[in-house]
Amino acid sequence: MIQQSLTQRLNLAIFAVMALLAFVISAWSYKVDLQTMRAQYTGVAGSLAPTMIELVVLDQPETVTEFNRQLRNFPQLRGLTLMTLQGEVRYEYRRQDTALACPRDLPWLAPLADGCMVIRQKLEFESAQWLNYAMEVDTKELQTQIFRQAMMVVMGTLFCFWLIYRSIRRWVIRPVDELVAGLPLMGSGQVKFPYAGVHRSELAMLARTLESSDRQLYERQLQAKELNSRLEASLQAKSDFLANASHEIRTPLNAVTGFIECLEAQRARLTPEGQEQLKLLQGASQSLLHIVNDVLDFSRLEAGELKLDPQPGCPSDFLQRVHAHYQGMARLHKVEFGLCLDPKLPARVVMDEGRLEQILGNLLTNAIKFSPGGQVELICRAQSGDSDYCQLCFSVKDTGIGIEPQKLAGIFDAYTQADGSVTRRFGGTGLGLAICKRLSQLMQANLEVESQPQQGSCFTLSLTLPLSQPGSAGENRGASSELERPLQGVKVLLAEDNISNQKLMQVMLKRLGCDALTLASNGQQAVDACQRESFDLVFMDCQMPVMDGYRATRQIRLGPSAETLILALTANATEEDRQRCLDSGMDDFLAKPVTLATLGEGICAARRRQGKQASQLP
Ligand code: ADP
Numbered sequence: 001m002i003q004q005s006l007t008q009r010l011n012l013a014i015f016a017v018m019a020l021l022a023f024v025i026s027a028w029s030y031k032v033d034l035q036t037m038r039a040q041y042t043g044v045a046g047s048l049a050p051t052m053i054e055l056v057v058l059d060q061p062e063t064v065t066e067f068n069r070q071l072r073n074f075p076q077l078r079g080l081t082l083m084t085l086q087g088e089v090r091y092e093y094r095r096q097d098t099a100l101a102c103p104r105d106l107p108w109l110a111p112l113a114d115g116c117m118v119i120r121q122k123l124e125f126e127s128a129q130w131l132n133y134a135m136e137v138d139t140k141e142l143q144t145q146i147f148r149q150a151m152m153v154v155m156g157t158l159f160c161f162w163l164i165y166r167s168i169r170r171w172v173i174r175p176v177d178e179l180v181a182g183l184p185l186m187g188s189g190q191v192k193f194p195y196a197g198v199h200r201s202e203l204a205m206l207a208r209t210l211e212s213s214d215r216q217l218y219e220r221q222l223q224a225k226e227l228n229s230r231l232e233a234s235l236q237a238k239s240d241f242l243a244n245a246s247h248e249i250r251t252p253l254n255a256v257t258g259f260i261e262c263l264e265a266q267r268a269r270l271t272p273e274g275q276e277q278l279k280l281l282q283g284a285s286q287s288l289l290h291i292v293n294d295v296l297d298f299s300r301l302e303a304g305e306l307k308l309d310p311q312p313g314c315p316s317d318f319l320q321r322v323h324a325h326y327q328g329m330a331r332l333h334k335v336e337f338g339l340c341l342d343p344k345l346p347a348r349v350v351m352d353e354g355r356l357e358q359i360l361g362n363l364l365t366n367a368i369k370f371s372p373g374g375q376v377e378l379i380c381r382a383q384s385g386d387s388d389y390c391q392l393c394f395s396v397k398d399t400g401i402g403i404e405p406q407k408l409a410g411i412f413d414a415y416t417q418a419d420g421s422v423t424r425r426f427g428g429t430g431l432g433l434a435i436c437k438r439l440s441q442l443m444q445a446n447l448e449v450e451s452q453p454q455q456g457s458c459f460t461l462s463l464t465l466p467l468s469q470p471g472s473a474g475e476n477r478g479a480s481s482e483l484e485r486p487l488q489g490v491k492v493l494l495a496e497d498n499i500s501n502q503k504l505m506q507v508m509l510k511r512l513g514c515d516a517l518t519l520a521s522n523g524q525q526a527v528d529a530c531q532r533e534s535f536d537l538v539f540m541d542c543q544m545p546v547m548d549g550y551r552a553t554r555q556i557r558l559g560p561s562a563e564t565l566i567l568a569l570t571a572n573a574t575e576e577d578r579q580r581c582l583d584s585g586m587d588d589f590l591a592k593p594v595t596l597a598t599l600g601e602g603i604c605a606a607r608r609r610q611g612k613q614a615s616q617l618p
Contacts, residue, residue, distance in 0.1 A: 006173060006176060007169075010165075010172070010173065014161055014165055014168070015161060018161045018164075022154055022157040025153045026146075026150045029149050029153075030112070030149075031108075033142055033145065033146060034107075034108070034142070037111075037117075037137065037142060041135055042119065042121060044074060044077070044135075045119075045123060045133060045135065046125075048067075048070065048071075049125040049130070050125070051066070051070065052067075052123060052131060052133065053123070053125060053130050053131065055067060055082060055090060055091050056082045056091060056131045057084075059090070064091070067093075068093060071093050072095075075138075076137055076138040077095070077135065077136070077137060078116060078136040078138050079092070079093055079095065079135070079136040080092075080093040080133060080134070080135050081133065081134045082133050083132040084131060084132070085122070085129065085131060085132060087132065102114060102116040102117065102136050110139075111139035111142055112143060112146065115139055115140045116137060116140075117136075117137050118134055118136050118137075119135040120132070120134045120135075121133060171201070171203075172203070175193070175195055175201075175203045175207065176203065178193055178194070178195075179193065179203070179206065179207060179210065182210065183210075185214070186213065186214050186217060187218055187221055188214070189214060189215060189218030190214075191211055191214035192211065193208075193210070195207065196211055238299075239299055239303065242295060242296065242299045243296075243299070243572070243574060245295075246295065247543070247571040247572050248571075249288075250292060250591070250592045250593055251498055251501065251571045251592060252500070253289060253292065253592070254571065254592035254593035255498070255500035255501055255503075255504050256285050257286075257289060257595065258501075258505075258507070259500075259507075260278065260281055260282055260285055261595055261596055262504070262507050263278055264282070289593060294431045294435060296574070297358075297435055298431050298435050299574075300574055300575060301438040301439070301442070302438075303574075305574055305576060306439075306442065307575065308355060308442060308443065309352050309354065309355075310350045310351055310352045310466075311350065311352070311353065312348050312349070312350050312468035313348065313349065313350075313351060313353050314347060314348055315345050315346065315348075315349055315351070315380065315392065316341050316345050316380075318351075318356070318357075319339065319341060319380055319394075322357055322360055322364070323337070323339040323378055325361075326361070326364045326365070326368065329364075329365070329368050330368050330376060333368050333369065333371070333372050333373075334372065335368050335371055335373070335374060336374070336376070337377075337378075338375070338377045339378050339379075340377055340378070340380070341379075341380050342382045344382045345380060345382050345392070346382065346390050346467055349390065349392070349465040349467055349468055350465060350467075350468045351465050352443070355443070356394075358435070358436075359394075359435075359436045359440060359447075359461060360378065360394060360396065360461075362432040362435065363396040363436065363459045364376065364378065365432070366433075367396050367398035367457070367459075368398075370398065370401050370457075371398040371401070371456065374399040374400050374456070375398065375399045376396070376397070376398045376399075376400075377395075377398075378394075378395075378396055379393075379394070379395040379396075379397060380394050380395075381393045383462070387467070388466060388467055389465065389466055390464070390465060390467055391463070391464045391465075392463060392465060393461070394460070394461045394463075395458055395461075396459045397456065398456045398457055398458075399455070399456040400456055400457065401453070401454065402451045402452050402453040402454055402455050402456055402457055403451040403453065403457055404453055405453075408449060408451060412433050412436070413434060436459075436461075440461055443463050444463070444464070445461055445462060445463030446461070446462045446463070447459065447460070447461050485513030486512055486513065486600055486604050486607070487509060487512045487513040487514035487603065488513035488514075489513075489516075490513075490514060490516070491534075491535050491536045491537070492509060492514050492517050492518070492535060492536065492539065493517075493519075493526060493529055493530065493535040493537070493538045493539070494517060494518070494519050494520065494538075494539045495520040495521075495522070495523060495526035495538065495539065495540045495544065496520075496521070496539070496541045496544075496569070497543075497545055498541075501592075502519060502521075505539065505569075506519075508594075508596055508599055512600055512603070518533075521544070521545075522544040522546040522552075523540075523544050523547030523548055523551055523552030524546045525546075526538065526540065526549075526556070527552050527556055527559070530556045530559055530560070530561040531559055531561075534560065534564070535561060536564070536565065537564070537567065538561075538564055538566045538567070539567055540552065540553060540566055540567065540569065541568075541569055541570055542570040542572050542577070543570070543571075549568065549570070549581075549584075549586075550581070550584035551584075553581075553584045553585045557585040565587050565606060565607070566585070566586045566587055567586065567587060567588050567589070567590055567602065567603070567606055568581035568586045568589045568590065569590050569592065570589070570590075570591065571591070571592040572591075577589075587606055587609075588602065588605070588609065
């Protein structure tokens with residue numbers, strides 16, 4: 001398109017200039033011819049002047065015949081009229097073959113258009129004016145001559161046009177065409193203009209510049225690709241590291257939190273000092289678990305692996321539970337902690353309580369942490385809605401230290417803390433709000449903050465939730481007796497290589513009612529045990545020596561215990577790990593560290609979901 005329009009415009013411009021030139025040349029040569037002709041016939045009049053004076057001034061009629069004969073010697077003279085200076089006509093001559101007079105008197109157009117012209121003049125002779133005369137001259141020859149000249153000018157102009165066009169095409173249009181054609185290849189390292197090295201024109205300079213820019217661009221792209229792949233590799237390494245670190249931390253943490261729970265059951269038997277230490281231990285293990293979960297959640301959110309699990313529930317019950325849960329922490333920080341619920345809250349909505357609690361929990365933890373001795377309020381308002389949806393606004397408001405305006409913009413960025421000294425005073429990883437923001441995006445919700453230094457902050461989460469009718473599917477979470485002792489009379493195989501976790505699971509499974517437990521320290525032992533006898537339920541660790549849990553499960557599924565309910569119990573806690581467990585044939589997945597409650601709930605949920613296998617359990 002560009003090339004075409006450039007060529008067309010150039011052609012048009014050259015053509016216009018050439019046409020104008022041809023016109024000017026023709027007009028000029030016409031003018032010169034006309035002047036020559038006028039001068040020639042004025043000269044004729046001069047040579048005939050004595051006779052003309054005799055005829056008009058001296059009135060000698062005998063000279064007429066001789067004068068007529070003289071005039072016939074000028075074949076192009078069509079007529080002549082002689083008048084006195086006062087305008088009285090004294091003589092008229094007209095050739096026989098040109099009876100008609102010139103139709104127009106225009107001195108510049110008539111010779112070309114009508115083939116004749118009229119010359120009106122006063123006759124001067126010996127410095128005196130004698131008479132007026134009007135000469136009609138035939139200009140047909142002039143017409144032909146002018147036409148011939150015009151043809152030659154046009155031919156010459158066309159030839160020049162062709163010559164100029166050829167050179168412009170060669171020196172301008174073609175190089176520009178090549179430049180334009182090379183532009184899409186910029187950055188490929190293959191741009192080459194044949195004339196770039198040969199010529200010295202501006203276009204050749206431009207071509208050389210483009211060639212070197214192409215090479216630079218290509219090299220930069222290679223560098224960018226290299227950097228990108230290094231970045232990807234380091235991101236992968238980061239993810240792998242997080243997954244590994246999380247696995248390695250979760251395994252001992254499972255034992256720590258589990259045994260703390262066991263000690264908690266025996267709290268009454270401890271001395272007051274022991275009870276105090278147990279409390280501190282619980283706090284420390286909870287904080288550790290919280291950090292590990294945050295790090296893992298964040299990497300799962302970053303990788304887009306985290307999925308929501310919305311279930312029907314009552315928002316005010318849920319908020320009361322959350323409020324009760326953070327009361328202890330508020331008391332510890334001497335914070336007055338209130339709950340304000342909109343009376344118009346819907347009875348039931350479909351929400352992911354776990355993730356919603358995670359967001360509110362983070363906001364509440366911060367609010368309490370940053371408002372020592374102040375006030376914190378958890379507020380929920382029903383904004384608007386229709387018969388299917390409602391919009392809820394959860395706010396966490398505090399009267400704490402607030403956030404500087406310049407820090408507010410990046411407050412939801414990962415690893416951000418408003419002030420380094422704040423971190424030292426209050427602790428924290430800087431991941432909490434980033435997780436909240438990403439979770440809220442996952443819920444298609446909006447999380448905002450308003451804050452004034454030393455006056456407090458207000459974080460608001462607005463989201464639209466579907467309404468749920470009471471008794472909808474998914475609300476039956478199992479009878480409480482089943483939850484308390486779900487393993488009563490159930491024959492269990494535990495495949496676990498870590499001694500501490502084996503011991504812990506023995507205690508926990510016993511407390512869930514299990515009194516027939518077989519231990520396997522690796523996958524091979526688990527497969528052998530399943531060949532020997534049948535089990536109702538297998539807890540399978542994934543990473544074990546000799547044979548890992550995935551392979552062991554596949555082999556068990558091929559043997560006599562193909563229908564056995566197999567639950568992964570692993571410190572590999574990502575969605576990818578979960579999928580890998582399910583793909584290898586396991587029925588469900590429990591991530592370490594597990595508490596007695598999560599273990600019990602997990603067993604019941606798996607039994608419900610795997611109706612067929614559950615029916616095989618007594
Ligand atoms: P952290 O785990 O470090 O608290 P967050 O992402 O939860 O990380 O918070 C990031 C930073 O935002 C905090 O270090 C603190 O400076 C600031 N912040 C968050 N909530 C509040 C609040 N309610 N009042 C004052 N500052 C807050």
